[in-house]
Amino acid sequence: MEDLILTLKKQIIEALNLEEIGPEDIDNDAPLFGAGLGLDSIDALEIIVILDKYYGIKLANASEGRKIFKSINTIADYIEKHRTK
Amino acid sequence: MIRVLSSNIVSPLGDTLEQNYQALLAGHSALAPYENWHGAPERFVASMFREEQTEKLAVDGFTRFESLAIRSVAEALSHTDIDVSSPRTLFILSTTKANVEELGPVPDRDRAYLAPGDTARKIARHFGMTSEPVVVCNACISGVTAQLLAARLMESEYYDHAIVCGIDCQSLFEVAVFLSFKSLSPEECRPFDIERRGLNLGEAASTIIYGRCAGTEDGQWKLVRGCLDNDSYHLSAPSPDGDGTVRAISSALQAWDRDRLALVSVHGTATMFNDQMESRAIERAGLSSVPLSALKGYYGHTFGAAGVLETAVVMRALDDGYILPVRGFDEIGVSGRISIDNRRRETSGRSFLKIISGFGGCNGALLFSKEADIPGQRAADTVKPSVMHSVHLTDSSLNIDGREIPVAERGKPLLTVIYRNMLEDCPRFYKMDVFNRLVYVASQLLVKEESPEDRDDYRAVVLFNGASTVVADRKHIATVSGGEGFFPSPSVALFTLPNIVTGEIAISNGYKGETSLYILDRRNSPLMEQIVEATFAGSEARSMMTGWVDCTSEDTFEADIRILTI
Known part of the structure; x- marks a missing residue:
């Protein structure tokens, strides 16, 4: 799980171009959207691409991801349970 | 005022306006499902030319895009006797991506790619035109922007x-x-319907030829006036209450009696957000009882063609006294009160409103009429605007209001250094691609020079460009045709829309005035001045952020912009 969380953070930082942020700056439980990292709807779509590309998980739209994308921990949990690669 | 001299549509439904109109009357559409199309993993529905149609329309020595434009312009010209070779005949190409299907992920894999301005020039020269063409690249509202320009x-x-x-x-x-x-909807789109699931893509070219007129001409279609503005809300979603659309409508209609409108020709993309927003805007603008015309269920979303094509179709249908059925609509699925029908309706109305909204937060509304004796617009006296502030930023230099600022970095890192040292925090900055960073940094440096009392919430943003978004375009192509499979990135995709830079300025500064992006084949100051002065004369804008912004690689860019007032 630790490894998955670190990899996931690196993938998000790269995909979202969060240049000044390191994996250690993202709290595993902090909200990703709104407050926290301040991500928006396009970023949610970007995380859908990460799930598809690296973990073989397909989500139809961002609203399906609303609960899953709460924090790094909730995304990692979801990946553990549903990954196909 | 200007009036329509001739119109054409080349689409999968036919090569002339009349062929298209007859197909629509018969309820036809070319929407068809595509599965595993060129490696795209998801099914989508689109209205695209069949191979034999493309072959029939091809013009020797021109790309598919150029051939289509040439066919449409040539057919429209065949019904007029205007002098195309006169320097007083203007060619405006309204397109979001022009020849992009010829572009490769790297320059040596380009096919017959030309930048949009060069493409327009090539088409114009084919007809012997001598004036310099303008490409309007304002996302979905390009066709409305182009007619207003x-x-x-x-x-x-x-x-x-x-x-x-x-x-x-x-x-x-x-x-x-x-x-x-x-x-994208996996099925045929359903504008304003409770079960709508998104848009269908569409291919088409549509040409309208305009001439100047007095406004007295009975029975001839005239563009009475129009308005463009920005929601200043979000780059990829409209303001939920349709604020920008409501303002554009009221500015286009002014005191025009709602009862004189035969219909409102809407954008109606069949996405959740667009249709809901448009219904709210229509109700708020007092147009709930005016019938809607929505054509995406026939043609799909034809991007740069949409605003022109939908105008041409509506004029033809109103000449017969018809409001065409809203194909794909069945049960109302929006909260704003609207008058919509999937059956043909009749009308004696001789005026209509065209509305449209697009990425970057831009909205537009145009009022058309064939009534006689429409009072002309106020005399369009052009005045020379005054320069309030200027910023000239290149990949290796910075000049603010004539002061040279020494810089140590070059290329993309220079933009980050200026952002960190000179500008306030903006969480979105790091998500931007190099072109958006360039325009963001230059525009915020400009705003910083301004005193608070000079701030103008309705400032227009009118930018000119040469290379379109070629850096983001190549990056996007690499995400779908590289070795890693088909994983297009939405944030890269967003930056392939050139007018996003103008939307970012509007959002960052709360500007609600018009935002437009024009592409030229080269930096052409006299033409840029004409457009700026005509925009001031033909709109309510009293100040404008304008200039040349161009980025050809991560290390080669220039923004030379200023704030003007009249």
Whole structure:
């Protein structure tokens, strides 16, 4: 799980171009959207691409991801349970 | 005022306006499902030319995009006797991506790619035109922007005739952009319907030729006036209450009696957000009882063509006294009160409103009428605007209001250094691609020079560009045709829309005035001045952020912009 969380953070930082942020700056439980990292709807779509590309998980739209994308921990949990690669 | 001299549509439904109109009357559409199309993993529905149609339309020595434009312009010209070779005949190409299907992920894999301005010039020269063409690249509202630009430039007496061609082709490039946004419907689109699931893509070219007129001509279609503005809300979603659309409508209608409108020709993309927003805007503008015309269920979303094509179709249908059925609509699925029907309706109305909204937060509304004796717009006296502040930022230099600021970095890192040292925090900065960073940094440096009392919430943003978004375009192509499979990135895709830079300025500064992006084949100061002066004369804008912004690689860019007032 630790490894998955670190990899996931690196993938998000790269995909979202969060240049000044390191994996250690993202709290595993902090909200990703709104407050926290301040991500928006396009970023949610970007995380859908990460799930598809690296973990073989397909989500139809961002609203399906609303609960899953709460924090790094909730995304990692979801990946553990549903990954196909 | 300007009036329509001739119109054409080349679409999968036919090569002339009449063929298209007869197909619509018969309820036809070319929408068809595509599965595993060129490696796209998801099914989508689109209205695209069949191979034999493309072959029939091909013009020797021209790309598919150019051939289509040439066919449309040539057919429209065949019904007029205007002098195309006159320097007072203007060519406006309305397109979001022009020849992008010829672009490769790296320059040596380009096919017959030309930048949009060069493409327009090539088409114009084919017809012997001698004036410099303008490409309007304002996302979905390009076709409305292009017609309003024609009106402004002719009312300011720079030109006597304008050939406005709206066109886009669909390729894996566009399919990937809209799949990444999750906005494509897997079935035929259903505008304003409770079960709508997104948009369908469409290919078409549509041309309207305009000439100047007095406004007295009975029975001839005239563009009475129009308005463009920005929601200043979000780059990829409209303001939920349709604030910008409501303002554009009221500015286009002014005191025009709602009962004189035969219909409102809406954008009606069949996405959740667009249709809901438009219904709210229509109700708020007092147009709930005016019938809607929505054509995406026949043609799909034809991007740069949409605003021109939908105008041409509505004029033809109203000449017969018809409001065409809203194909795809069945049960109301929006909260704003609207008058919509999937059966043909009859009308004796002789005026209509065209509304449209697009990425980057831009909205537009145009009022058309064939009534007689419409009072002309106020005399379009152009005045020389004054320069309030200027910023000239290149990949290796910075000059603010004539002061040279020494810089240590070069290329993209220079933009980050200036942002960190000179500008306030903006969480979005790091998500921007190099072109957006360039325009963001230059525009915020400009705003910083301004004193608070000079701030103008309705400031227009009118930018000119040469290379379109070629850096983001190549990056996007690499995400769908590289070795890693088909994984288009929505944030890269967003930056392939050139007018996003103008939307970012509007959002960052709360500007609600018009935002437009024009592409030229080269930096052409006299033409840029004409457009700026005609925009001031033909709109309510009293100040404007404008200039040249161009980025050809991560290390080669220039923004030379200023704040003007009149």
